[in-house]
Amino acid sequence: MTTRICISAVIDAPIDKVWAKVRDFNNLPEWHPKFSRSHIEGGLPSDQVGCVRNFDIAAGGGTIRERLLALSDTEHYFRYCILTSPLPVRDYVAQLTLYPVTMGNKTFGIWIAECQVTHGDEAGLVDAVGNGTFGKAFEVLNEFFARQRH
Amino acid sequence: MASVYRSAVIDAPAAKVWALVRDFNGLPKWHPAIGKSAIEGGLPGDRVGCVRRFTLKKDGGLLREKLLTLSDSARELTYNILVSPMPVANYVATMRVTPVTVGNRSFAEWWAEFDVTSGPEHVQVSDIGDNVFVAGFAAMNRKLARK
Numbered sequence: 001m002t003t004r005i006c007i008s009a010v011i012d013a014p015i016d017k018v019w020a021k022v023r024d025f026n027n028l029p030e031w032h033p034k035f036s037r038s039h040i041e042g043g044l045p046s047d048q049v050g051c052v053r054n055f056d057i058a059a060g061g062g063t064i065r066e067r068l069l070a071l072s073d074t075e076h077y078f079r080y081c082i083l084t085s086p087l088p089v090r091d092y093v094a095q096l097t098l099y100p101v102t103m104g105n106k107t108f109g110i111w112i113a114e115c116q117v118t119h120g121d122e123a124g125l126v127d128a129v130g131n132g133t134f135g136k137a138f139e140v141l142n143e144f145f146a147r148q149r150h
Numbered sequence: 151m152a153s154v155y156r157s158a159v160i161d162a163p164a165a166k167v168w169a170l171v172r173d174f175n176g177l178p179k180w181h182p183a184i185g186k187s188a189i190e191g192g193l194p195g196d197r198v199g200c201v202r203r204f205t206l207k208k209d210g211g212l213l214r215e216k217l218l219t220l221s222d223s224a225r226e227l228t229y230n231i232l233v234s235p236m237p238v239a240n241y242v243a244t245m246r247v248t249p250v251t252v253g254n255r256s257f258a259e260w261w262a263e264f265d266v267t268s269g270p271e272h273v274q275v276s277d278i279g280d281n282v283f284v285a286g287f288a289a290m291n292r293k294l295a296r297k
Contacts, residue, residue, distance in 0.1 A: 006251065007251050007252065008248065008249060008250050008251045008252065008257070009250060009251070009252035009253070010159050010250055010252070010253075010255070010257070099157060099257065099259070100155075100157060101157050101158060101159055101257070102155065102156045102157050102158070102284075103156065103157065103158035103159070103284060103287060103288075104158075104159070106159070108157070108159070108248070108250065108257040110248065135252060138252060
């Protein structure tokens with residue numbers, strides 16, 4: 001059975017600024033506190049579709065390798081899959097998409113993952129990915145742009 | 151071909167916003183520019199292919215619009231204009247409602263593509279974008295927003 005995780009939020013900044021912040025596939029640990037250290041395998045550019053990012057979950061949580069499947073500067077999304085990770089999942093594919101909120105010049109972000117949970121606590125995994133990773137990402141992006149405004 | 155896109159955050163759950171938007175005969179219930187509306191031939195308003203016939207409050211102008219797509223899973227509907235007082239042709243528009251899970255609100259989008267048959271294109275684009283779409287979102291927020 002496929003598990004679907006979907007978190008969406010409003011980010012109080014124009015879409016171009018939010019996209020510039022999240023677009024770099026090698027940059028996740030720079031702005032997301034749950035992750036540390038990242039490099040693109042084989043020295044490829046981080047916007048070369050097919051490249052693999054190799055990064056750590058902070059505080060010794062293990063290493064994740066993810067392949068960039070799609071990147072769109074016109075539709076503001078990137079899509080990736082997990083190659084190896086300590087998470088109890090397989091066939092994990094996720095996509096972050098941004099939309100402009102024209103009234104107020106803000107951004108709507110929606111982050112969706114689909115996977116098979118191979119063992120253990122499905123609700124715990126959904127919470128860790130949904131709230132711990134995606135929800136937290138939107139939260140820290142909002143904090144970042146709030147600081148920029150002051 | 152001209153295109154216009156407007157979007158807004160509605161301070162109400164997606165199910166509520168969609169219930170309002172979904173009723174193809176329900177424009178007068180929430181849109182301040184619309185007078186009376188009826189579905190032609192007495193068809194249900196959620197029957198794909200049905201035609202709504204409604205008038206504008208400001209001048210009584212008549213529009214006929216046909217429902218082309220209705221999706222309860224994507225919370226999306228698409229329609230085209232058959233008859234209108236506006237200088238447009240080949241007009242196709244879509245409205246979509248997406249849940250904002252953080253805060254249990256809604257992201258509402260409304261966009262259209264059309265040809266402008268007379269006058270400057272940008273005037274028609276901003277008239278539809280601001281006086282139809284944005285005015286609709288603002289009214290929706292007034293009607294549904296949490297007090």
